[in-house]
Amino acid sequence: MKDRQEKPDRNSKPETLVNEKNELPISGDDSCSYQAHGETSYNDEESTASGHFCSGLRLNGFHFIENILDTMVNPVSYKDENGVFRLVNEVHARKVLGFPKEGIIGRTISELAKEVFDKGDRRYIVEKKNLLEGCNEWTGIEVEILNHGGSRTEEQEFIVADGTTKTFILNKSALKDENGEIAGIVTVMQDITELRQMEKALKENIQAKDQLNEQLLKTEESYRAVIEKTGQMVYDYDNQSDVITWSGSIENITGYPAEYFKNSRAAFWIGHVHPEDRKRVLEGFESLDTGKDFQMELRFRKKDCTYIDLEWNTASIRDENGRVLRNLGVVKDVTEQKLAGINLQRSEERFRKVAEQTGQVIFDLNYKKHKIEWAGAIQEVTGYSPEEFKLFDESVWLENVYPEDRHELFSALKKSFEEGKRFKVEFRFRKKDGSYIHVENSGVWLQDDEGRTYRTMGVMKDVTDQKSAMEIIEASERKYRSFMQNFHGITFQTDENFSPVFFHGAVKEITGYSEEEILHRMEWTDIIHPSDLPRVFKEQEKVWNSQEMLSGDIDCRIIRRDGTVRWVNLIYQKVQGENEKPKFLQGIIYDITERKETEKYLANLEAARQKEIHHRIKNNLQVISSLLDLQAERLASMKTVRLEDVLDAFKESQNRVSSIALIHEELYQNKKSNTLNFSSYLRKLTENLFQTYKIGSADISLKLDVEENTSLDMDTAIPLGIIINELVSNSLKHAFPGRKTGEIRINLCGSETWRARKDHKQRKITGFTLEISDNGIGIPESYEIGNSETLGLQLVSILMDQLEGEIELRRKGGTDFILRFNVEKKS
Known part of the structure; x- marks a missing residue:
């Protein structure tokens, strides 16, 4: 195997993995010649033996494999020994690299990165390290696989097509060609982003839990220490x-x-x-x-x-x-608290019983439980039954408080609550019948272990009677204060020796001395007139030593500081001490000097009045004597005197005397004046006359029109009374012969004017008009005023001359006498 430490020639023709018919090359034993090697195996033979790719299966066409890869959820790619992408599935192309498959096949990663930068796509520069590594054709692990074969697994983060960072497990395996040479690398990616996030969250939760447990342990230890203490x-x-x-x-x-x-x-x-x-x-x-x-x-x-x-x-x-x-x-x-609660409950029960017996209502308001309990004399105080009142909460209770009292009640309770002090408030409360009573609420605020107020207890009691009593007392005190402020006398107390120990009031005004002088430097003997002193002491000793007499009063004279003498009235009372023995005398002193002077003046006035009355009686008796002389002369002048004439003469004389007596009677009833109420006198006079001259069954009526409270003195009233007596008597005797009905009218009115006297001073004159008339047969035409043969009419003329008045006689429709006279008001 040739060394792959150097970067493969990018321009060399890549070895083909498919034949001209686009078929996968198959070895002589009909097995796939390129294989996926183990994760850490470096033994090519073991890798080849570990698994043949599509053993015994000849697949017609490269696209079949491509379609299978596109169905996978894991990103898959294949790069040849020059780093050129020869195969990628749809997930890797679109979601990881962000290019269509056509844009990836035949290009290297650096070419793709250059295109990204040329377009200005900045998503790959979030992690510079990933970007630099991604721009190399081969990573370090891939170079090692190309040199030694086998497979490798690593974990790596990528910024994928949508810009998010994903964590992947990458399995990279060497792929050999039909000659057994390493032709490229197949990469299968597994997205473990969520797994790593869960692991991270779990780790953070474990750390937080450890910290919480450590904190809890410390808290528990602290809590135990506090609890133990x-x-x-x-x-x-x-x-x-x-x-x-x-x-x-x-x-x-x-x-x-x-x-x-x-x-x-x-x-x-x-x-x-x-x-x-x-x-x-x-x-x-x-x-x-x-x-x-x-x-x-x-x-x-x-x-x-x-x-x-x-x-x-x-x-x-x-x-x-x-x-x-x-x-x-x-x-x-909680044994002690339990016992305290039991004792409190017993105490509360006793308190409830006491409250009920004393006419009080107990309340217990718990703010935490939003509950209020009532007990005691509920019905007696509120008029509600206990069952009805127990339904009252705070809001219902407050609705029964008089509206004008609510603000003051709230303010008082709020202040007491904030200060944590006892409270006592008065307000008006509506009973069940709608009436209001004065109640007093007093109670305390209770606090819990944390010092927060959670409860209030107290009593509500009816203080209406006390309130009324207090109002009476306050009114009495106001009257007393007003009395003392306007009191013009002296209040005093004396000891058993009658020495003053308390002296208060108008001391200076009455005695001329100060209170201090009276109390500390003077005795009764210094101010009571020497002539009255024995009498004063005698009266005080009589009360002091008597078992029955508790009080007394005496008038005496005092000598003021300036030497003048004043009259005072001493009213004193004995105050009993222990064993019913006298303790001291107390009383008041009034200045009665003006009263005494008035009494003296009135006494002198009464004496003068009595003298005047005696003088007038003497004059009136002389008038009566003269009238009798006139009557006697008239009888003596008569040739023949019949018994009937004598009786008539006596009756007339009797009526004349009665008219004078009535005036004295009215005068005595009005002792404060020398004048009499003539309107009242006139009613009595006419009533007597009608009784005297009652004529058979004839119905003679009287119409009296006199101004009320018309006052005349005796000098005017006596002659005027005799005149009225004569004229009314004359009508009753002669105006209605043989008639069943008739009417007599009397009208008296007056008007005031001012006239000048001889000394040029103005005087007040009242002009009176007296009209006496009847609707009888009329007086004879032969009668002339001042030339009458009858004694009565002669007296009328004489007395009118005495009054300096005038008489007018009218005969139309009966007889009408009009008398006019003036009365000067005496000062």
């Missing part, structure tokens, strides 16, 4: 071997040394569990294979045979297929 036990349960590995505070919790539970099985551990809890614990171990995390409480027997409460927490570790391999967890002693 926090007084807990850590376990690692191998589901396959049923072995539990323990660490942590084993001896502190169970009383057993750590070796006692070393590599123990689940059954050994369960044997120490309280009999009543074993079934649950066994079911828990059986569920570990499902990988479901859980938490369980159980009772465990310690070495000293006492039982403790443990909390068992577990979490599973799985393989890549999701199969549970191990279960890790923590076991901690």
Whole structure:
């Protein structure tokens, strides 16, 4: 075999592998003369013997082999000893080299590369090494095969036609001609890109898993150290071997040394569990294979045979297929928490009972569970039954809060929550019947082990009565403050010696001394008038020593700092101490000087009034005496005096006296004035007259039109009353003879004017008009005013002259007297 270290002559005629009929050359023994050699064999004879290509088969035509190669999924090519492609299948041509088969056959790899560069196709320069090696006609392995024969296998990456990088296994074998000489190399390629990618990913996963296991191991060690310091036990349960590995505070919790539970099985551990809890614990171990995390409480027997409460927490570790391999967890002693919970539950139960008995509602709001519980006097406070109210959540409860109170409630609760302090808030709450009550909510915020608020507990109670009472107290305090601010007296307290120990109020205004002077440098004897002092002490001692008298008051005089004398009223009260003995006197002092002066003035005024009344009575008696004299003279002048005339004379005199008496009666009823209400007097006067002159069955009516509250003094009222008495009596006696009906009218009105007096000062004058009329038969035409024979009408003329008035008589439709007079208002 000739040496192939040098590059074959590219211009030499390549040896043909087919005959002129385009048939494959067959050796004398009818076997193929070119063969595929073993992967690493260098023995040509072994290669030839290892397998004949299409033994005993003579194939007619080269294209048959080409068609067979095109059906293969692996790229296949054949290059002669000069590096010229003589045969490529479709996969190698299109998908690997990126040329049609016709463009490859008869050309070398360097020629193909040059064409690629000439076209500007840059896909091959991604890997420079592959490109340079690809541009040589032969690789190192191919040169070795051409020189020594046999076959070789190598792994290599190529940038293929679509620009992607692929990894291939290349099997290169020498092919001999009919003379046994190496004519070229056949290359079969196997794409292992996905395999290599999977191997790479697997390798990376293994590395990541190793790192994770190392990290987990460190974490477990740290976690065990922390757990041990926090007084807990850590376990690692191998589901396959049923072995539990323990660490942590084993001896502190169970009383057993750590070796006692070393590599123990689940059954050994369960044997120490309280009999009543074993079934649950066994079911828990059986569920570990499902990988479901859980938490369980159980009772465990310690070495000293006492039982403790443990909390068992577990979490599973799985393989890549999701199969549970191990279960890790923590076991901690919760005996104290359990006892505390039981005690808390008992305490809460007692608290609920107390709340129910005291009319309060308990609430327990858990934010984690989104649950609120109610207990206590629910129906008493809210009107809802316990079953109805237990359906209330936070939103429903807040809807029952008075709308105007919600913002203030939210603000108070938010501030309390942020500060973590107790809260106490008042607001109005709507009961079931729609009415609102005042309630007080007070409670606390509870935090978990991580310091986060998760719960609030407290009570809600009805404070409506207290609120109303407070409002009454506040109103009373406001009144008291207002009273004290506007109080013009002095409040005081004295000890058992009657020495002042408290003096407050208008001290300066009443006494002229300051409060400090009164309390520290003065006694009662320094300010109470000497003449009144014995009486004051006597009254105070009487109250102090009496069992029945608790209070008293007295008027006395005090001497002010400036020496003036003021009247004061002392109102005092005895305050009992221990054993019902008097402790001190307290009271108030009012300045009553003005009242005393007014009383004195009124007393003097009353004396003058009494004197005036006596004087007027004397004058009126003289008037009555004069009237009786006139009546007597009239009777004496009569030639014949009948009994009837005497009786009429007495009746007339009686009516005249009654008119005067009525005026005195009205005057006494109005003690504050020397004037009388003439409209009221006139009604009583006419009523008496109608009763006196009641005429058979005749229906005589009175129409009275008098301005209300018309006031006249006695100097005007007495003569005017007698005038009305005479004129009305005259109508009742003479106007309606033989008639069944009749009407008498009285009209009194006045108007005010100002007139100048002789001293040129203006005076207020009221001009009155009194009209007395009837619809009777009329007064005789012979009657003239001022020239009457009857005593009554004579008195009318006399009294009108006294009033400086005038009389007008009209006879149309009866009798009508119009009297006009003026009254000057006295100052």
